Amino acid sequence: MQFEFSRMGGKLAGPSGILTLMDDLGRALASDPHMLMLGGGNPALIPEMTQLWRERIEVLLNTGAIDRTLGQYDPPQGNLQVIESLAKLLRTHYGWNVTTENIAVTSGGQTAFFYLFNLLAGQMPDGSYRRILLPVTPEYIGYSPLGFGEGLFVGCRPRISTPDESQPHLFKYHVDLEAVESALSRHSIGAVAISRPTNPSGNFLSDEETGEIVELATRHRVPVIIDNAYGAPFPGVVFQPTTPVWNESMITTFSLSKLGLPGTRTAFVVAAPQIIKAITAMSAVTGLSHGTVGQQLVADLIESGQIVDLGPKVLRPFYEEKSRFAVQCLTDALKRHTVDGRIHVSEGAFFLWLWLPGLPISSQKLYERLKLRKVLIVPGEEFFFGLEEPWKHAEQCIRLNFAQPAHVLEKAFEVIASEVSLVCRG
Amino acid sequence: MQFEFSRMGGKLAGPSGILTLMDDLGRALASDPHMLMLGGGNPALIPEMTQLWRERIEVLLNTGAIDRTLGQYDPPQGNLQVIESLAKLLRTHYGWNVTTENIAVTSGGQTAFFYLFNLLAGQMPDGSYRRILLPVTPEYIGYSPLGFGEGLFVGCRPRISTPDESQPHLFKYHVDLEAVESALSRHSIGAVAISRPTNPSGNFLSDEETGEIVELATRHRVPVIIDNAYGAPFPGVVFQPTTPVWNESMITTFSLSKLGLPGTRTAFVVAAPQIIKAITAMSAVTGLSHGTVGQQLVADLIESGQIVDLGPKVLRPFYEEKSRFAVQCLTDALKRHTVDGRIHVSEGAFFLWLWLPGLPISSQKLYERLKLRKVLIVPGEEFFFGLEEPWKHAEQCIRLNFAQPAHVLEKAFEVIASEVSLVCRG
DSSP: OOOOOOHHHHHHTSOOHHHHHHHHHHHHHHHOTTOEEOSSOOOOOOHHHHHHHHHHHHHHHHHSHHHHHHHSOOOTTOOHHHHHHHHHHHHHHHOOOOOGGGEEEESSHHHHHHHHHHHHSEEOTTSOEEEEEESSSSOOTTTTTOOSSSSOEEEOOOEEEOSOTTOTTEEEEEOOHHHHHHHHHHSOEEEEEEESSOTTTOOOOOHHHHHHHHHHHHHTTOOEEEEOTTSTTTTOOBSSOOOOOOOTTEEEEEESGGGTOGGGOOEEEEOOHHHHHHHHHHHHHHHSSOOSHHHHHHHHHHHHSGGGGHIIIIIHHHHHHHHHHHHHHHHHHHHHTTOOOEEEOOOBSSEEEEEOTTOOSOHHHHHHHHHHTTEEOEESGGGOOSBSSOOGGGGSEEEEEOOSOHHHHHHHHHHHHHHHHHHHTO | OOOOOOHHHHHHTSOOHHHHHHHHHHHHHHHOTTOEEOSSOOOOOOHHHHHHHHHHHHHHHHHSHHHHHHHSOOOTTOOHHHHHHHHHHHHHHHOOOOOGGGEEEESSHHHHHHHHHHHHSEEOTTSOEEEEEESSSSOOTTTTTOOSSSSOEEEOOOEEEOSOTTOTTEEEEEOOHHHHHHHHHHSOEEEEEEESSOTTTOOOOOHHHHHHHHHHHHHTTOOEEEEOTTSTTTTOOBSSOOOOOOOTTEEEEEESGGGTOGGGOOEEEEOOHHHHHHHHHHHHHHHSSOOSHHHHHHHHHHHHSGGGGHIIIIIHHHHHHHHHHHHHHHHHHHHHTTOOOEEEOOOBSSEEEEEOTTOOSOHHHHHHHHHHTTEEOEESGGGOOSBSSOOGGGGSEEEEEOOSOHHHHHHHHHHHHHHHHHHHTO
């Protein structure tokens, strides 16, 4: 039987960068142990963290709580005690004015964005069409296929600087507020969205920049969604000081994945009650409820507040050291092969974002060539979506996961630099 | 800030029976320990099963497999080893002609149906609109809000029999094949869907009836989706012999929830490769990947084939005994209060389906009155959707979960019978 797919189904089931990335991630790992995995966003298996989860499981077994955890459904908003604890933590640690009505659980951050983008943008009841505005493009590859409608995104091109003239191989994106304001004026926008730190670039929009974007959006009565998958309040993989803020015109998401629990598919949305009610209803309709295991593993850590210490004490030092090593190691490899490559300053998350201004082929082609040499990366093209004009830069970048052991990074960077050098020499 | 929602978002986030049911389920349990929970579909905590899951967790801890289970993403199709084992099991136990290309994991059965219905029905690329055909209405409440479009369902009214004249208080639904054929001819149908055993009625469409529906649908080039949430190959809560069949025009789903693992949100879809590829892509886009814990807890049980013995050895005897007790207990309570009530023959799943032909109020109103008396049930109205003509019967039924301890059932049935008696006397 040949099956015919609906418009909507065909769109959600079509090819996408995130499908390739996730498929690569699981399949290559399972089928080829020699593949150097700098592709997807798997966190490192940090001994302190894996030990912590083992201990939490023992507690669930010893108290008998495991039976209800596995054997009963939570309500679609999420576990009510966990939500209560989280609200308390956000009030006391950050002074956020939130109660249980401001928090919902989703089955991971991607699902939260699937709900939020399609709730706030697309075809409106009055027939108008609203878009999602990305103030700094490149943005997260997973957003790109989320819309039911075509052309869901408006992306703004950032300004590019060299933050330190003595290190000309480093660059940084900055939000271009004029471009954002212009986009807000010219388009019907349902929400502004930012990943912070930004996946893929490792850029961290400063508290000041973020505040300016929120102010601008609020003036246009547009909510701002901040994706803290790698940020505050946990996992806290941000390499500079920041004070997390929230107000009712903001929607903040964070998750357990980069704490080391991606297999539990657990994220939290903090927003106005109207949004939380909608997310809860969408959770019930599209999945009844959520996985309970992740929530139970962190329940006591949220209640005690310990969960926000894991970033400063364990995760940030671990990944910051990895980041420093990776930048140095990649810089050396590029130099060895006299490759003209610039690395985005690494301010958070797990990725190096490498810009190759002289790359004569697309980053997609480079990805394919590197895969043949057993190095898995993510080509940059798919992180640039919604741009109103073509941008050569969009074909010249690749994303590299640095959460891998040092010897993997060394080997992989050597292959990447040598391959790029080969390609550039024609 | 007042938020405006898109058409699609507003629809998915709107009120629905499944939202009320799931919210009741988790919230009432958490907030009122005296509530008698005959509402949602929580499985019983069966000691043999909870013990089994504890042992499986110990194995994951002892082998160290827990670290990767929690700490890494599976590919969006699901864990490849688990899928390989399941394909082998389905080939050897049932002779199904399947490989790894015929199986995908989803985050629970509800999510599988969200994907399948919207993939196969709704607005088609040629502008036509396809519907989902339900051969026997009432059908599962969770299907009802799944469509992006309006009027996604066409429901057929079943024939009603009294299978045993000596037990006039028992009734049974039978598929009306002429009605199904007529609906297939008059409407543009994307798929036929059946829950088997049927949630809510506990009806089990016989192998013969099912074969006839599949044959009819195939003649119209329409695939048939069979929801085995309570059926084969696991959990196997079916109280009569059956031989599970599958072919490429069928799409079969089953899950770990009613085995006792609803908290892991894990289901499987068996279908043609074209469908599996689409489901995999939809999983990546709407959620990156799935929870890994459920799959790892059953991985060895699937590989060894033991998982299909759990139904006949543990679950079926347990629930069949519960069912017998519940039917007797409810029959007695109705008699005590001289209530005219008829119970659908209980052929599988966890529910009694009570038809109250003389009920002078809607079942929704009865639900509200019973909730005040601390008995949670599910009103029947919301299981009747897609019917082309009004049907009085649709307002006269309620669903009762019998997976509860005997003393809970006794108390709850007494309250229900006395309340109905009160209502009927005006």
